[in-house]
Amino acid sequence: MTDEDVRLSPHAGRRxxxxxxxxxxxxxxxxxxHRWLxxxxxxxxxxWFVSGLVMLYVPFPKLTTEERLPHLAPIAAEALRISPAAALAACPGKFRSVRLAMVGARPAYHFMLDSGACSAWADTGEPLGPVSxxxxxxxxxxxxxxxxxxxxEVIERDQWTVYASYNAHRPLYRIAANDAADSVIYxxxxxxxxxVDTxxxxxxxxxxxxxxxxxxxTPLRSGGDSDTWRWIVMGLSFPALLAASSGLWLGLTRLRIVKRYPRGRITPYRGTKRWHHLLGLTAGLFAFTWLLSGWLSVHxxxxxxxxxxxxxxxRQLAGGALRASDDLPLLQRQLARAxxxxxxEWxxxxxxxxxxxxxxxxxxxFDDQAAAAAPILPETFAAAIRxxxxxxxxxxxxIHTEDLYYYxxxxxxxxxxxxxxxxxPEETTWYLDPATGRILLRVDSASRAHRWIFNALxxxxxxxxxxxxxxxxVxxxxxxxxxxLAASACVIGWRRTRQKKP
Structure with missing residues (x-):
């Protein structure tokens, strides 16, 4: 048989x-x-597993509206002397929004400008800040x-004020209280x-x-550029993802349910490696999906x-930019009804x-006649969205109940x-507040993918x-x-690195 015959033979691949x-x-x-990664x-x-468990029971410190409102005194409508439009003169800049609330015993307008937060007293129109x-x-x-x-204490930011939502108010005052909870107020x-309170x-x-x-x-979240933080997260999670995926494959290939190892064992390992193998078979898939979705979370x-x-x-839904009201009597009539x-807030x-x-x-x-504002009809929203x-x-x-995407x-x-x-084709869906017209959520193909690949996994x-x-x-x-599973990997890894010979 020639070399050509061998190469063309149906049995050549076997040889x-x-x-x-x-x-x-x-x-x-x-x-x-799997070993070295x-x-x-x-x-x-x-x-990540331990911290994720802690997060489940202790969320990051945040002052919610429900927690904040009871600490505010009722608005003294009789003390109002200045309209929002007149008070805005104390806060030059591009106006975005305005709220009215009591600060101590006096009413104040809180404006949000493109340049940051600015407040003025509603009884005199004078600037409220800078606060001493x-x-x-x-x-x-x-x-x-x-x-x-x-x-x-004046601070730019610390570990509990890293969110960008505080940028409009920086620098901040940090005040520690001598109470049983060791509270710190910003x-x-x-x-x-x-x-915020912690x-x-x-x-x-x-x-x-x-x-x-x-x-x-704080050092990783202190600037506007989050690229360093993102690369650190990706640099840690991707090798871990490779370690988990390779371990999951190896664990399944070494598992014997039918033709078992000696003494009826389903795993060839002993001691810590045995527990690592069994835990990998139990939680390995979830570890893989959590690491994959966590890696994808930073896009x-x-x-x-x-x-x-x-x-x-x-802006199109609103029908133009919000304007600071110059009608003080209207505001007083509206407050009288509440x-x-x-x-x-306007x-x-x-x-x-x-x-x-x-x-x-x-x-x-309330509307601009101090009457109770009627809910916005779905048909009105439909015309605006179209x-x-x-x-x-x-x-x-x-809708009166949540669905798969609005929950x-x-x-x-x-x-x-x-x-x-x-x-x-994407079945783009908008969710809107019929009381205020605010956009609550917009769902398209990208957000649906994020919902099932990140949120669900x-x-x-x-x-x-x-x-x-x-x-x-669960x-x-x-x-x-x-x-x-991770702890057993740490034990195995420690023992491996302590060996004199690889």
Whole structure:
């Protein structure tokens, strides 16, 4: 037989292309990848599982509207002497929004400008800020109901004020209270408002919770450019993802259910390696999906990136830019219809201005005649969305329950809401507040992908579970199993690196 006959023979592949060595080579390569990447990333993965478990029970410190309003005194309508438009003269700049609330015993308008926050007294029209350290201490005492607080320290930011939402008020006053909770209060020097409060319990647990999980250390989050932080997250999570995926494949190939190892064992390993193998078979898939979704959460190479609203959408719905009202008698009539008002905020829809007044229990909305504002109809929203999107509307309806995309997470969703679905290939859907006209959510193909690839895989917010006690139990169990898997990897890795011979 000639060489040509051998090459063309149907049995030639068996003689010259035996797949066994290639399979062994791939298996060996995956084994080495899993070993050394596992050694390099076992501590970060352990950190993510433990910190994720802590986050489940202790959220990052934040002052919610529900917590803030009871600390505000009822608005003294009789003390108002200046309209918002007149008070705006004390805050030059491009106007965006305005609220009315009490600061101490006096009413004040809080404006948001393109340049940041600015406040003016509603009884004199004079600028409220800059707030003195002594006044900031008084605000902290009023908020806490405490008499003994420390000095007002001026800071640009710290570990608990890394969010960009505080940028409009920086620098901030940080005031420590001598109370049982070891509270620390942050006050805006521009508005005199308390922005956030923390306790020793929250700060302590968040160091091993949110701060570790999100790698939210102040130096990494102190600037406007988050590229360094993103590359650190990707640089840690991607090798861990490779370690988890290779380990999952190796674990399955070494598992024997039918033709077992000696003494009926399903794993060839002993001791810590045996537990690592079994834990990998139990929690390995979840570890892989959590690492994958966590890596995708920072949108590497543009993956899973969300789209914004169409340009000018909010302004078009509003029917123009919000204007500061110059009608003080109207404001006083509106406040008279809302006893116990704690805060008032202006909004605009369809070319008309409205006032939303918050009490301890309800929100009331009034039109420019001081009458109760009627809810905005789905048909009205549909016409506005059709004009923005330049696309036909498939349906517009008022919904009273959440759906697969509009649902509660850490805070409840506003209901009822208007849902407007477009007749486009992406089935783009808008959710809007019928009370104020505010855009609550816009869902397109990108946000749907993010919902199922990140939210569902990383947070396990599948419809049967939701954010219920069953969901909490499942997340807790999986975090504990994942932590045990990572801890066993750390033990194995430590022993491996301590060996004198590789």
């Amino acid at each position: 010259w292309h035996n797949p066994a060595p290639m399979k062994a080579l791939v298996s060996r390569a995956l084994y080495l990848i 596992g050694i390099a990333t076992c501590l970060p993965v352990l950190m 350290p002594e006044t900031a201490q008084a605000r902290a005492r009023d908020f806490l109901g405490a008499t003994d607080v420390g000095p007002a 006050v805006s020097p521009r508005s005199g408002e308390v922005l 306790t020793r319990f929250e700060r302590g647990w968040n160091w091993i919770g949110t701060v570790l999980h999100w790698i939210y250390f 590497p190479f543009g993956l899973l990136k969300l789209n914004g609203l169409p340009p000018g959408a909010a 006893p116990g008002a704690r805060e008032a 909004f605009r829809f369809g070319g008309k201005d409205y006032l939303e007044i918050s009490t301890d229990t309800v929100k009331l909305r 004009s923005i999107e330049k696309t036909a509307i498939a349906s517009a309806e008022l 509660s997470r850490s805070t409840p969703r506003a209901l009822p809401a208007v849902r407007v679905r477009l007749a486009d 990383h947070r396990l917010d599948f419809p049967p579970l939701g954010y219920s006690s069953a969901w909490t139990a 997340i807790t169990t999986l975090c504990l199993l994942g932590a045990m």
